[in-house]
Amino acid sequence: MAVHADPSASELPVSPLLDVSRLVVEIDTLQGPVRPVDGVDLRIEAGEIFGVVGESGCGKSLTALSILGLLPRPQGRIRSGSIRFEDQDLARLDERDLRRIRGNRIAMIFQEPMTSLNPVLGIGDQVAEALVIHRGLSRRDALAQAIHLLERVGIADARHRAHDFPHRLSGGMRQRVMIAMAMACRPKLLIADEPTTALDVTIQAQVLDLMDDLKAEDGVAVLLITHNFGIVAERAARVAVMYGGVVVEEASTEQLFEQPRHPYTHGLLAAVPQLGRRRDGMRPHPLSEIPGMVPNLARPAPGCAFADRCALRVEACLRERPPLAAVAPGHRVRCHVTGVSAQ
Amino acid sequence: MGTLLVRRLAALVPVILGVSVAVFLMLHAVPGDPAQIIAGQEASVEDVAQVRHSFGLDQPLAVQYARFLSRAVVGDFGTSFRTKRPVIDEIGDRYGYTLLLGAAAIAFAVAVGILVGVVAAVFKHSWVDNVCLLVSLVGVSVPNFFLGLLLMLGFSVWLQLFPLTGADTAWHVVLPAVTLGLPSAAVIARIMRSSLIEILGNDYIRTARAKGLPEWLVVGRHALRNALMPVVTVVGLQMGYLLGGAVIVETVFAWPGLGRLTVQAIAARDFPVVQAAVLVLAATFVLVNLLTDLVYSILDPRVTLS
Amino acid sequence: MLGTCRCVAVLAALALGITPVAAQTPKGTLVFASGGDADTLDPHFILERPDVRVSMHIHENLVNFDQNGELKPELAESWSVSDDRLTWTFNLRKGVTFHDGTPFNAEAVKQSFERILDPATASPRRSIASVISAVKVIDEYTVALITDKPFAPLPSQVSMFNLAIVGPAAKTPGADYARKPVGTGPFKFAAWQVGEKITLVRNEAYWGPKPAIERIEFRVVPEDSARVLQLMSGEADVIANVPPAMLPQLKSSSAVKVIQETSFRTVLLGVNNKIKPFDDLRVRQALAHAIDTSSLVKGVLRGIPKHGGGIEAPDIPGARKDLPPYAHDTAKARRLLAEAGYPNGFSTTLMTPTGRFMNDRQLAEAIQAQAREVGIDIKIEAPEWATYNTLLNKREVPLFLSTKGNPTGDLDLTMHLVAHSAGQMNFYNWKNPKADQLIETQRGTTDREQRYALLSEIQQSFYDEVPAIVLFYDAQLYAARSNVTGVRVQPNETVTFTHVRKN
Numbered sequence A: 001m002a003v004h005a006d007p008s009a010s011e012l013p014v015s016p017l018l019d020v021s022r023l024v025v026e027i028d029t030l031q032g033p034v035r036p037v038d039g040v041d042l043r044i045e046a047g048e049i050f051g052v053v054g055e056s057g058c059g060k061s062l063t064a065l066s067i068l069g070l071l072p073r074p075q076g077r078i079r080s081g082s083i084r085f086e087d088q089d090l091a092r093l094d095e096r097d098l099r100r101i102r103g104n105r106i107a108m109i110f111q112e113p114m115t116s117l118n119p120v121l122g123i124g125d126q127v128a129e130a131l132v133i134h135r136g137l138s139r140r141d142a143l144a145q146a147i148h149l150l151e152r153v154g155i156a157d158a159r160h161r162a163h164d165f166p167h168r169l170s171g172g173m174r175q176r177v178m179i180a181m182a183m184a185c186r187p188k189l190l191i192a193d194e195p196t197t198a199l200d201v202t203i204q205a206q207v208l209d210l211m212d213d214l215k216a217e218d219g220v221a222v223l224l225i226t227h228n229f230g231i232v233a234e235r236a237a238r239v240a241v242m243y244g245g246v247v248v249e250e251a252s253t254e255q256l257f258e259q260p261r262h263p264y265t266h267g268l269l270a271a272v273p274q275l276g277r278r279r280d281g282m283r284p285h286p287l288s289e290i291p292g293m294v295p296n297l298a299r300p301a302p303g304c305a306f307a308d309r310c311a312l313r314v315e316a317c318l319r320e321r322p323p324l325a326a327v328a329p330g331h332r333v334r335c336h337v338t339g340v341s342a343q
Numbered sequence B: 001m002g003t004l005l006v007r008r009l010a011a012l013v014p015v016i017l018g019v020s021v022a023v024f025l026m027l028h029a030v031p032g033d034p035a036q037i038i039a040g041q042e043a044s045v046e047d048v049a050q051v052r053h054s055f056g057l058d059q060p061l062a063v064q065y066a067r068f069l070s071r072a073v074v075g076d077f078g079t080s081f082r083t084k085r086p087v088i089d090e091i092g093d094r095y096g097y098t099l100l101l102g103a104a105a106i107a108f109a110v111a112v113g114i115l116v117g118v119v120a121a122v123f124k125h126s127w128v129d130n131v132c133l134l135v136s137l138v139g140v141s142v143p144n145f146f147l148g149l150l151l152m153l154g155f156s157v158w159l160q161l162f163p164l165t166g167a168d169t170a171w172h173v174v175l176p177a178v179t180l181g182l183p184s185a186a187v188i189a190r191i192m193r194s195s196l197i198e199i200l201g202n203d204y205i206r207t208a209r210a211k212g213l214p215e216w217l218v219v220g221r222h223a224l225r226n227a228l229m230p231v232v233t234v235v236g237l238q239m240g241y242l243l244g245g246a247v248i249v250e251t252v253f254a255w256p257g258l259g260r261l262t263v264q265a266i267a268a269r270d271f272p273v274v275q276a277a278v279l280v281l282a283a284t285f286v287l288v289n290l291l292t293d294l295v296y297s298i299l300d301p302r303v304t305l306s
Numbered sequence C: 001m002l003g004t005c006r007c008v009a010v011l012a013a014l015a016l017g018i019t020p021v022a023a024q025t026p027k028g029t030l031v032f033a034s035g036g037d038a039d040t041l042d043p044h045f046i047l048e049r050p051d052v053r054v055s056m057h058i059h060e061n062l063v064n065f066d067q068n069g070e071l072k073p074e075l076a077e078s079w080s081v082s083d084d085r086l087t088w089t090f091n092l093r094k095g096v097t098f099h100d101g102t103p104f105n106a107e108a109v110k111q112s113f114e115r116i117l118d119p120a121t122a123s124p125r126r127s128i129a130s131v132i133s134a135v136k137v138i139d140e141y142t143v144a145l146i147t148d149k150p151f152a153p154l155p156s157q158v159s160m161f162n163l164a165i166v167g168p169a170a171k172t173p174g175a176d177y178a179r180k181p182v183g184t185g186p187f188k189f190a191a192w193q194v195g196e197k198i199t200l201v202r203n204e205a206y207w208g209p210k211p212a213i214e215r216i217e218f219r220v221v222p223e224d225s226a227r228v229l230q231l232m233s234g235e236a237d238v239i240a241n242v243p244p245a246m247l248p249q250l251k252s253s254s255a256v257k258v259i260q261e262t263s264f265r266t267v268l269l270g271v272n273n274k275i276k277p278f279d280d281l282r283v284r285q286a287l288a289h290a291i292d293t294s295s296l297v298k299g300v301l302r303g304i305p306k307h308g309g310g311i312e313a314p315d316i317p318g319a320r321k322d323l324p325p326y327a328h329d330t331a332k333a334r335r336l337l338a339e340a341g342y343p344n345g346f347s348t349t350l351m352t353p354t355g356r357f358m359n360d361r362q363l364a365e366a367i368q369a370q371a372r373e374v375g376i377d378i379k380i381e382a383p384e385w386a387t388y389n390t391l392l393n394k395r396e397v398p399l400f401l402s403t404k405g406n407p408t409g410d411l412d413l414t415m416h417l418v419a420h421s422a423g424q425m426n427f428y429n430w431k432n433p434k435a436d437q438l439i440e441t442q443r444g445t446t447d448r449e450q451r452y453a454l455l456s457e458i459q460q461s462f463y464d465e466v467p468a469i470v471l472f473y474d475a476q477l478y479a480a481r482s483n484v485t486g487v488r489v490q491p492n493e494t495v496t497f498t499h500v501r502k503n
């Protein structure tokens, strides 16, 4: 197959559901503005589960939040780049238009089920709220529908539990409520930011199974952010690996695990030996740290962000930022050394 | 809930009993012979003895207390040493005014405090916030009587919007209530601000925003109720302050409230009135706290009255 | 600090010229604002001035004082005493009715006196009437008061506010007379909003000249500055107890006028004659010479009150006008102290009330400073009023600031209280058998000049033996809107609005 001049354009289906391109997020800190997201590219197809992995602080959550325009205010903002979703650039929408999308076309669930629900409102009301806002339902009708949704996510006796307050529910139950809430308006995209990290293992599997079911039934695409390679391996069709505010490698799950290219991905997988046997029913393992320092946001390196920790580093790595280049169909890598197409 | 309420009300009894004993002992311990004070300097020895006897003050303390208690149980608090009127009437005349002033002051404090606090929190670190901060600083630091006189000068003498003193019409309550309530409003505003800022940083606020709720709903529906909880506690505590501050405000504005009556009664060693007034104030305080807990339990489903 | 702040706020307003012509009180209504709440309007129970001010517009006495301190007929048109000086006969005014329509007559007078005398009534001022042993109805309009011993000051005694004639309604059980008084006076009781105001309305059936105003509102405004503001803004027509600091500003305003009247009240530094070293006359004299009363009046009291040396205010009929204050002479004071065995002075305690009379606390401090000049080291104690009174009654405090007024304008009343060894207000422990004797004798002396001569002697002894150091005679400070005339501030510390006109 020929090398394409612009790998980001033609190798993938023409119009992805979500296309994040060169997204830069700036946050004001006491030390001055920093860029925790510094040129992220992501493409998510309708109906797929797309995994994003990367160690803590690499910018996963900020990327997710910028899609919904929920960056911390007033200190955070999208500096540049675009977020195309169904023919709109979310990065350029004003607050009002974004509000029409939030919880409606794109929904999000968060890591901490214990704190993500409002303790003083009944869970039924919290689920119903989006229906009132986006569908114009009366509170009564919305509540009736919320009860259906709660049933659907597996809350037993939903009719009565709908009036319960969150503190009466277990962590797994709450995450189910969060999912019901997110699914209320049948969104096209569900962003799940570490949805199971806080749950114990059996519950994790149940919640992930639920998301799989919803994907199958509603055709919703899922942006699944996690620390856990095991989860990605089991659930995602495609994966992006993030490091220091950029995507360093993007591929189908198969490709990534069988032919990892980026030195950082290698390091991650090497630290997780069981991954080779991921289909053996082994439980997924968390992402381990690899030696070296996490990049300093306040003083970003001019070249490759991973250069400090990279064994393959060449001279260009310190000077020049590597581009995200296609090495195979659907497989892109950001590296001066390994990012060269292997024909 | 109903039985809990009854139980909480029953807990009032020992409190009231304890207060009554404490007040009784204190009144008899402080120097100042009521008979002498009531009769006046120029009264003859016989006059004073006559007065002392007519008040029953020549009886042993235990007998006096027992008599007080046995009457109080059936709602008879005796007659005022000074005015010879039933204490119930003396207190009754004033209590309504105190409640009116207290309620108006707390309503003002809560309304203004919450409004200013919310505005400051929503616009935190902006000039709006700074103005709110400055106003609340002034609010807590200006003494009551001075504030009262300033308001009189500004709103009564100069602008002639409100009457100076007295309690004839509804307009009369405005300036005293503002004077009494302003320091509390300032405290409430500060608590409201910091509480709301803290609550707005919570995960469930992010959830609410992610749902597509407009900001006013996020603040009004999801943040405010949670942020109000520390405010409710503070309001409960401010009630105590209000009861104290009422004396000065009632004096400055010639408001015929219970605070002024109590201070006068203490100065005149009008024991029956002091006893009853303190009991009424204590009961009010306990009830207000119960009310605070009730509001709290309504605001926060995790809390029950216990 | 507190007081200063208050004054500053009001002075600032006055200085800024914030003195608008406010919504004036209705033409027929006089609004009087004073600091004190009334406790009772039943004359037989009245102890305090705010009560007197109201009651004396509702009730009348058999006899009363006129503006010049002379006795004048009120409910009695004339009176005479029997030859044995034990029976006082009063000829009553005819055609007078109480506010409830019951006729005023000898029976009503009898009932009124018998009420205060009856121990069951439990009047705290029974002693005022106790010289009267019987009341006899001679006929419908003639009544006799009988005493066991001759009592010359009886006519002035019955002018005392406690001996005003109460209506027969007072007898009805449960009538709550204290709240619903029924007198014969020019004004009728109308309403009492406790702690706020008492309203009186004109008695259209009044026997005498009817007042020009239709209503009086006695308003309670405890805060001094608030009262001044009320006057300035026109919400009040007359105010009592003007703070001296605000006098110059009020005087310079054309909208209001200051009414300054002398009073029968003597402010004095009491000395406990039983406690060492004050049992020694020379020490008391030394203290008197150490104190410079004219500088106290000028410095602490802005020169408002008059000063003198006699125990009775010189305006009281029969009072000595010729007793000067002890000369301020520190050398003499030191010499007297040395003679008494205190060449290096001594330490003692001075008790003062706070806020009971004009600048009392500051006065105590000024005295402390003056006494230090001659080596007397004074420690000031300022307990609250009730405690102060109790301590005063124990008569164990060496020095104390105190006052004595005179409600009837007759020297007998106060001389007996203050100078008699059994006098209830003899806080000085002053015992002078001759004075006791003179007090008794004058009571039996109906000839006025003769009686005054006896009383003069007592005043001289009091002056010579210095059981107390007279500081000054109090001034009464009222202020009124300038359209108000006819406010009569009496030296016995009452105020009459019966003759008020508003222009």
Ligand SMILES: Nc1ncnc2c1ncn2[C@@H]1O[C@H](COP(=O)(O)OP(=O)(O)OP(=O)(O)O)[C@@H](O)[C@H]1O
Pocket (backbone or CB within 6 Å): A027, A028, A029, A036, A054, A055, A056, A057, A058, A059, A060, A061, A062, A063, A072, A075, A076, A227, A297
């Ligand atoms: N409000 C903020 N102010 C300043 N810095 C922030 C803020 N939010 C995030 N950051 C910084 O931005 C970087 C990326 O944060 P982000 O939350 O996106 O990381 P993450 O990849 O989601 O990590 P984790 O796995 O721990 O959730 C972090 O270094 C973090 O310190």
Ligand code: SF4
Pocket (backbone or CB within 6 Å): A263, A264, A304, A305, A306, A307, A308, A310, A311, A312, A313, A314, A317, A322, A334, A335, A336, A337, A338
């Ligand atoms: S660009 Fe250079 S430093 Fe960065 S990962 Fe590739 S080889 Fe390593």
Ligand SMILES: [Mg+2]
Pocket (backbone or CB within 6 Å): A060, A061, A062, A193
């Ligand atoms: Mg995160």
